[in-house]
Amino acid sequence: MDDRGFRLSDPVSKLRDSDPTLLVKNLNVDIAVPAGTLHAVTDVSFHVDRGETLCIVGESGCGKSITSLAVMGLLPRKATLTATTLSLEGVDLMSLKERDFSNIRGNRMGMIFQDPMTSLNPVYTIGNQMEEIYTRHGKGTRQEAKDRAEYLLNRVGITAVKSRLGQFPHQLSGGLRQRVMIAMTLMCDPIMIMADEPTTALDVTIQAQILHLLADLQDEFNMALVLITHDLGVVARMADRVAVMYAGRIVEQGTATQVFATPSHPYTQGLLECIPIPGKSEPGSHLGAIKGMVPALVGDQDGCMFRNRCPYVMDACTHGNVPEQSLSDMRSYLCHLGSEQAAINLKSGAFVTAAQ
Ligand code: SF4
Numbered sequence: 001m002d003d004r005g006f007r008l009s010d011p012v013s014k015l016r017d018s019d020p021t022l023l024v025k026n027l028n029v030d031i032a033v034p035a036g037t038l039h040a041v042t043d044v045s046f047h048v049d050r051g052e053t054l055c056i057v058g059e060s061g062c063g064k065s066i067t068s069l070a071v072m073g074l075l076p077r078k079a080t081l082t083a084t085t086l087s088l089e090g091v092d093l094m095s096l097k098e099r100d101f102s103n104i105r106g107n108r109m110g111m112i113f114q115d116p117m118t119s120l121n122p123v124y125t126i127g128n129q130m131e132e133i134y135t136r137h138g139k140g141t142r143q144e145a146k147d148r149a150e151y152l153l154n155r156v157g158i159t160a161v162k163s164r165l166g167q168f169p170h171q172l173s174g175g176l177r178q179r180v181m182i183a184m185t186l187m188c189d190p191i192m193i194m195a196d197e198p199t200t201a202l203d204v205t206i207q208a209q210i211l212h213l214l215a216d217l218q219d220e221f222n223m224a225l226v227l228i229t230h231d232l233g234v235v236a237r238m239a240d241r242v243a244v245m246y247a248g249r250i251v252e253q254g255t256a257t258q259v260f261a262t263p264s265h266p267y268t269q270g271l272l273e274c275i276p277i278p279g280k281s282e283p284g285s286h287l288g289a290i291k292g293m294v295p296a297l298v299g300d301q302d303g304c305m306f307r308n309r310c311p312y313v314m315d316a317c318t319h320g321n322v323p324e325q326s327l328s329d330m331r332s333y334l335c336h337l338g339s340e341q342a343a344i345n346l347k348s349g350a351f352v353t354a355a356q
Pocket of ligand 1: 267310311313314335336
């Protein structure tokens with residue numbers, strides 16, 4: 001095992017300077033369902049580096065969580081994954097046997113779920129669970145595991161840690177459970193954390209504290225953070241870069257500043273018209289709405305998947321591939337409309353008008 005926690009026999013075990021921490025290229029996830037094949041994720045590509053936060057944003061059912069499960073190797077058996085590249089620090093995750101993948105999961109990469117009760121084991125104490133992660137990955141002795149668990153519980157803002165280590169998950173509040181989950185994820189010093197709606201189940205003040213904590217820990221441990229959320233407020237607060245997902249595809253990506261200042265895909269424009277923006281929205285002004293729902297992703301997928309909800313739909317959108325409009329190295333969106341027309345549309349407030 002090398003100092004990154006990878007076996008020397010792992011595919012591409014040598015880290016190249018140019019390797020992003022997490023690199024995903026052309027990821028597809030299909031799931032067999034009674035009605036046919038559900039194309040949950042289609043041609044998704046992104047990367048994230050240490051110290052960087054990528055937010056994947058979109059409404060429910062657009063493929064965000066399946067993307068995170070695919071990266072973590074946690075897809076259901078009936079799902080089929082294909083990708084050109086799926087690598088962590090240059091190691092090809094798709095080539096790993098399950099046993100080798102589970103050595104990396106929880107060790108070099110960790111996952112924080114929306115509801116910690118679904119990932120904490122209800123019949124073991126917090127201390128047992130934290131120590132097991134550390135010792136199972138060969139990081140040290142039980143005593144060292146206990147010391148690290150105490151340090152991390154303290155670090156995530158939990159008091160009286162010695163007694164907390166002896167408690168069961170049901171004895172903690174939702175906010176404390178999420179802090180425990182974060183501490184547990186850090187036990188093996190991961191290089192990348194995937195957090196799927198980590199604050200959605202919490203009340204607003206606890207949400208802010210947990211986000212603040214995540215940002216602090218990311219700095220301290222120099223981790224790559226992929227944050228999955230439907231909340232644009234969370235994106236604005238946390239993201240260095242943003243990937244907007246719709247119907248299993250990334251329809252727009254760029255830096256947070258670019259995407260918030262000049263959203264170019266009609267879906268991104270619609271999302272931003274649905275929320276009040278401090279300093280921009282007039283008091284008493286109407287908010288927008290994106291009418292309709294995410295389409296069923298079963299069966300043939302020809303044309304733009306947003307066409308039934310898009311105020312700018314035209315004949316070309318109904319069939320064939322949608323072109324990628326590349327604005328710069330890491331800034332692009334999927335649409336037939338070029339950037340000049342997108343800028344004009346942005347000023348039109350079409351989603352606000354449609355909502356009235
Ligand atoms: Fe709208 Fe057409 Fe662009 Fe799709 S490709 S977002 S339907 S304008």
